[in-house]
Amino acid sequence: MPEYENLLYEESDGVALVTLNRPDRLNAMDNASCDELRAVWAQLRYNDDVRCVILTGTGERAFTTGVDISGSWKQPASPFMVDDPISTLGPKSNDYWRPVIAAVNGMAAGGAFYLLGEVEFIIASENATFFDPHVSHGMPAVNEPMFMLQRMPLGEVMRMSLLGRHERMSAQRAFQIGLVQEVVPQEELMNAARWAAEAIASAPERLAIEATMRGIWTAQYTTLANAMNSGVAFLSLAGAEEEITEKARGIKEQTRIEPRIR
Incomplete structure (x- = not known):
């Protein structure tokens, strides 16, 4: 920079x-x-x-x-x-x-x-x-x-x-x-x-974070119906459905995170 x-x-x-x-x-x-x-x-x-x-x-x-x-x-x-x-x-x-x-x-x-x-x-x-x-x-x-x-x-x-x-x-x-x-x-x-x-x-997938943000901001500034329609595209851009499913199946093998209570 x-x-x-x-x-x-x-x-x-x-x-x-x-x-x-x-x-x-x-x-x-x-x-x-x-x-x-x-x-x-x-x-x-x-x-x-x-x-x-x-x-x-x-x-x-x-x-x-x-x-x-x-x-x-x-x-x-x-x-x-x-x-x-x-x-x-x-x-x-x-x-x-x-x-x-x-x-x-x-x-x-x-x-x-x-x-x-x-x-x-x-x-x-x-x-x-x-x-x-x-x-x-x-x-x-x-x-x-x-x-x-x-x-x-x-x-x-x-x-x-x-x-x-x-x-x-x-x-x-x-x-x-x-x-x-x-x-x-x-x-x-x-x-x-x-x-x-x-x-x-520390999240393992950058695109998962970005797609999450885009979905929430879209819902904030438009109707819920429009946001839900856009959500399909955000999920697709973040990874193919089969990839997301495979990640979900591997949750048990991921490193345990001890959450902080706010």
């Missing part, structure tokens, strides 16, 4: 760690950061050594606060052609279909939801907070809550979007409503994320 100016990249044991690295700007993203993050997903699409990705931010204060409003963002003159600088930053928007876990430490605000809306699940430290400040700055919150509506109840999305900077959702509340899947002490965040990532990366 190439060197980056605003990102940190590490890779080991089938897991890539991608870190937003502008702590002096609360990991807010400028033009260069956006270009680099898209480049990371593009590179990872061809890296079969990586089976799972952890996405996080440097420092204790923020995962990311979205767009760096001090940056220079050019927009077309026509209101019918709007360039949202971070609308295509997530893994799915860049056609990357291997698991991504978000490790959220500190603030996740505004444009952070473009990223959090496209990860498989979220692990948060106890000091993590979630909020959308748009309306407090006189700006509409539109795309960000659309992403969050796929992961949060309507009332919670409305409350967060309309209260703006007046309220921040705690990590514990985010866990209660299902936005976050695990809350851990700050010092344990990366260990918790790496445990999950390495467990996913």
Whole structure:
């Protein structure tokens, strides 16, 4: 992988760690950061050594606060052609279909939801907070809550979007409503994320993981009937039916896994 100016990249044991690295700007993203993050997903699409990705931010204060409003963002003159600088930053928007876990430490605000809306699940430290400040700055919150509506109840999305900077959702509340899947002490965040990532990366068949993801995401964004029809194709792409049946017969011979109880 190439060197980056605003990102940190590490890779080991089938897991890539991608870190937003502008702590002096609360990991807010400028033009260069956006270009680099898209480049990371593009590179990872061809890296079969990586089976799972952890996405996080440097420092204790923020995962990311979205767009760096001090940056220079050019927009077309026509209101019918709007360039949202971070609308295509997530893994799915860049056609990357291997698991991504978000490790959220500190603030996740505004444009952070473009990223959090496209990860498989979220692990948060106890000091993590979630909020959308748009309306407090006189700006509409539109795309960000659309992403969050796929992961949060309507009332919670409305409350967060309309209260703006007046309220921040705690990590514990985010866990209660299902936005976050695990809350851990700050010092344990990366260990918790790496445990999950390495467990996913240890699966014997990469395509089985990818087909599982595609099936679940398809069901999330379309009707159940359409998703079930697509599921046949996902199963076929992951392996012929006879191969899957043979694997099922060999379950007794597989290495025993001692599960952790969450």
